[in-house]
Amino acid sequence: MTTSTAHRETTSGETTSGETADEGGDSPEPAGPSGLPGTLARLGQGLRTVGSRSYWTTPRLVRGLTALSLATLIGLGATATTVLGGVRDGTDTIGHRAAPQATRAADLYFALSDMDAQAANLLLVGADPDYATLRKQTLDTYEQRRAQADDDLQQAAEAASADPAGQRAVQLVLGKLGSYEVLVARAQLLEEQAKAPAGQPSSAALDAYRQATDLLRQQLLPAADQVTAANQATVDRVYGEQRDAMGSGWWWVFAVGLLALAALVGLQRALFVRYHRVFNPALAAVTLLTGIVMAAGLYLVGRADDHLVTAKSDAYDSVIALSRARAVAYDMNADESRYLTDPTRATTYAQAYLDQSQAIVHLDGVTLASYDDRLQEAVTRYRSNHGKVPFGGYLGSELNNLTFAGERDAAERVLGAFQDYQLTDHKIRDLRDEGKLKDAITLNTGLAKGQSNYEFEQLSTAMGDTITINRQAMETAVAETDSDLDGTTAALAGGALAVALGLVALGVRPRLREYR
Template identity: 75%
Template sequence: MTTAAKGRTATSKEAASAGAPAGSAAGSDPGEGSPAAAPPKPAAPRVPHHLPTGLGHRLRQGARRMGGRAYWTTPRLVRGLTALSLAALLGLGATATGVLGGARDGTDTIGHGAAPQAARAADLYFALSDMDAQAANLLLIGADPDYTALHRTTLDTYEQRRAQADDDLQQAAQAAADDSASQRAVQRVLGELGSYEALVARAQLLEDQAKAPAGKPSEEALTAYRQATDLLRQQLLPAADEVTAANEAVVDHVYAQQRSDLDGGWWELAAVGLFALVALFALQRTLAVRYHRVVNPALAAVTLVTAVVLAAGLHLVSTADGNLVTAKSNAYDSVIALSRARAVAYDMNADESRYLADPVLAATYQRTYLEKSQAVVRLDGATVTDYDGRLETAAAKHLADRSVPFGGYLGTELNNITFPGERDAAERVLAAFRSYQQVDHKIRVLHDAGQLKDAVTLNTGLSKGQSNYEFDQLSKAMGDTIDVNSRAMDAAVADTDDALDGTTATLAAVVLAAALVLVAVGVRPRLREYR
């Protein structure tokens, strides 16, 4: 038993020793007589912690695939360029609509809104000023039988201007519905005009009762007229001027904004249009190369139409910008300068009559007359005594070399001559203004010499060489110059209205729809080959 067991044990050791790897000692097994240990399992591959995972990783992988040449098979390339072309055409249509629509709205605001309202407010100022001038003339001629016909004519003119002022106020009130500042100014005129008219009527009644001679109104009538003219100059005229200024500010703001938009819009439209042409050309070339065709008629037509539409759109933008400059800078600026000049001139004419009618305030009215003369034609440093002489010198220099050596509203106009016939009309204004100033100087000489009735006759007379005649010539010349510019402004606005009307918008929509359809028609047969 013992011997056999030992033999079996030895045999086992031998077997174990024989099964050991080469180069290993038999005694190196840590557990003699125990079973051999199992070989270790291979370790799982480690994922580096820095590699991206999730949605961002998938997007980057997709971008890498799309960036590879293998991804862009012919159908994918054609579909991508088709989508790009369609998007570019839609972008071109949207850009053109925005730019040209803004041009139409801006021109409408200036041409049909703020500019006419500003001119109407200036006309209101003119009507109010002439009302007061006629009231002063009625007070000045009094009950003198030598002026009976003139009294009737003057009273008729006063009533005409009152009706004109009422009409201007009604229109100004309607136009100021959306402008709180203008609305307040109009309401102030409406509220005070009745008081003014009542004071003028009282002055006339007192004058008729006193039967005062020419140039010497009764103190009671003069007091009532002072109250009336103070109300006019301190309340009515500033309020009318406020309405004018508010609309002028709107015109200036819209003009500056619209010109900036049109300039930027031109370049934006050009960029989008060129992008559309490049996309269409790339699509055309891809079809030619991948399908071995020289030209795709539908895409060629779309490319040609797009080029024509782009050129037409850029031309319309340039035309709208040119019309805007004509309407505002060339025409409106002259209209408003001359409208203000005419309104101030009528108030100046009233000062001439006030000077004769009210000796207590004669120096004040003489000073305000000069201030208003300077507003029309500014001659720096001129005084009442030398104004007409310096005006002669400045006018002679202008006629000699066409320079404008003076400022004021008339200086603004003569520096902005643009349209046929405008220079002749403006120079007639200058000539009439010179004649009127010469007569005014004579009136003051007669007054200072104590020849009051002769001064009154010269001031109120309607014959050539008398003040009211010469002033009427001045007013007509101003009106003619305003008409030249008003017609040009209306023509520029109408040109933009015609170019950007509903017909243009409808035609553009039809052309865009046709272009989109033609792109689809040109590409669809090629893509069907891959179905």
Template identity: 65%
Template sequence: MRGLTGLCLVALLATATAIAGVLSDARDGIDDIGHRDAPQAVRTADLYFALSDMDAQVANLLLLGADPGYATQRQQTLETYDQRRTQADGDLQKAAEASADDPNGQRAVQTVLDQLGQYEALVARARLLEDQAHAPAGQPSADALAAYRQATDLLRQQLLPAADQVTAASAATVDRTYTAQRSAITGGWWWILITMALALAALVLLQRLLSVRFHRIINPPLAAVTLLAVLAAAAGLTLASGAEDHLIVAKSNAYDSVIALSRARAVAYDMNADESRYLTDPARAAAYQQSFLDKSQSIARLDGATIDTYDAKLAQAADQHRADHRTVPFGGYLGTELDNITFPGEQDAAERLLTTFQQYEKDDRTIRSLRNQGKLKDAVTFDTGTAAGQSDADFAQLSHALDDVLAINQHALGQAVTDADDDLGLGVALTGGLTLAAALALTVLGVRPRLREFR
């Protein structure tokens, strides 16, 4: 009797430990993804975005030149450059703090730190030379253009790849955490079932012993313990399933879209810079055109598309998708998002994103057409213009559409974390502790009178 009683107590403790371990690990995993790893991955993608837009603004400054007709746009461009520089500094500081335990991330952050100052110095020199030259729109001085080439080459060959490496390292951390936590929850399920089966077997054997030895049909305290154990195990398994659901929502449904959209936004701003570079530096126009196409493909991949066929292929793919939302006939970041629609309002927001991306791509062809016709100033005006129907205005619409879809998924990510905290908070821990204490006490209470009969 003492042996079976001890086995019951040990099995009950083991069941409680298994339940507590699974739920605690699940809560910590969701918390790590929602409050640490996912925000860090987004911040590093923002670093890429800020650096890209800095260079776009520098290209625009050279593009606008000293033409008095662009004085307002020039001032806005300078202000945007300063804003992005401040943003990049903040993102870089946070990235450095977050990558303290990641050697690859540390090296990438150090690369950005080492090169950013040199980039800013080259930009300052290009701006100074351009101011001194008083060059017309679209025709920067040779010296200013040479300095800018050095700056943008440094950015595109060193800074942006390093920033992307930081983002990739952060994203890999999220993936590792998610995989480990799902595996832990699956393993925890089995531990709960095994320890629960052991506890129930021990309780049944103990009650049978009492029934045979002492001719008691039922022992009320032990019956209550059995009921409590079954209810506790059922609650633990239900909470573990709920935690897994929250984890899936947080990572697969929300975060995967968040990181894809964050990287799409960063690439889009670099595309926008490629357009200005294309007009600013005719000698490298072909290279910048190819770079623009490559980035377009990273956002919405259409196999075999060229700069001349991309719009038609994108329109065909978009029409197929709109006819059946389950069909996503293109890849890239936008394909990832449209293939992962989960939350209310997300489908409509993603459709608007697709529409604004199509329009921005069409604007790019207009810019190239105007330049090829020798209408350089018209191309500059259309490229940098913020009036309705001009390229920068349509790019702003694209940026807003990206932000809208991002906001939906970021809200869902935060809500999943909040729901997990609510489901697995202090109240659950206190209830579990009281249930365990009651089960142990009732087990002892059920056996103690029978043990006294041996004295």
């Protein structure tokens, strides 16, 4: 459909030739008000001229609205790119770097703790032939944990390259781990030479082990925990920043998108009024495309926010709580063996065992003697009312953050296994108090059902299963964000912007050509 120049609007004193004259140049500029500097006078006159109705001839109006439409479309593309790019960077920091680093540091703590538990067990079983098989298994486990600690430490060192505090902690572990291993090797050698009976290590071997375990507990484990805490702080900080950024980013996309739509509607209205055209297919298409792009951008931001909440609050918080609980549990298990190995420090190790138990399931006002009964009361109350968790600690945090299918059953298996392990530990202490040291050692180191290491393995496995549920959920949420914001999405967004800009030009070009 074409439009003749006769269809152009006329206003009082305005003609086609007049419009052409307006396009050709500016009218002479009157002198500025007396006393004002020339620059301010010219600026004021220019603003009055641009603000007058007569200035906005049809070509100027169409060109101005076209420029505004193009600018807002580019602005929408830039805003969406910035917001979604920030979302992806934040998710990458949490999902691919900080969160795995924190759990790896917790694994380092676990490996170090179990190394020391195995070292204590080696002194505990001594040269007693009844424990020959167990001694070999203990040595093998010690070597496995040492290799695991070396691997975790190497990865932690790589991950801490940009974190001065983390670097210092890793360097401390690197520097002291060799000294610890030397002391453990010396304790083992002295024990083999002494051929001491079970539960009665030589004073020289015990002294070497004391130096080793003190080094581990006072320097290595706190440093490993510092690495975990540093990475966890990074996750918390980035998470808070990203939630704030996505909240404001959503509104920025919404506001710029509305401005782009308003500019396009204004341009179409101007063409309708000035050219008496009801419909401009190109501009209608770009308006629809802009609405789709804006809606898609808002959807992606909202979806990314949901994924971030799932990955961090629902999954990662449980992963780190359970990872630290498992690490502390291995230190607790080591305290149980230390308690039997070193009678002189038995009271100290018993208190350390209680402290570790409290870190996992915290109960107010308990002693080691009353812990089992109070734990039973708390478990009974919890099972009668899942809506209220009557204890704190890492396991309390997990039971207050149940989200995923199968997670409750897995977490409750952890609780049951923890309770069984505590009951077995109580029996070990009773046997020792009754003077039945070898029976206590057998119960402590045995792998049969009802013995301590068996019950502890059930606890560790249940913790691992619950961690796996949450870790898989975290990885799925991160992967879905990566998929939503991958190169295909960026290419589609760039293509949509190019098409939109082209459609705007296509829609207004025929109209402006009439004024040439």
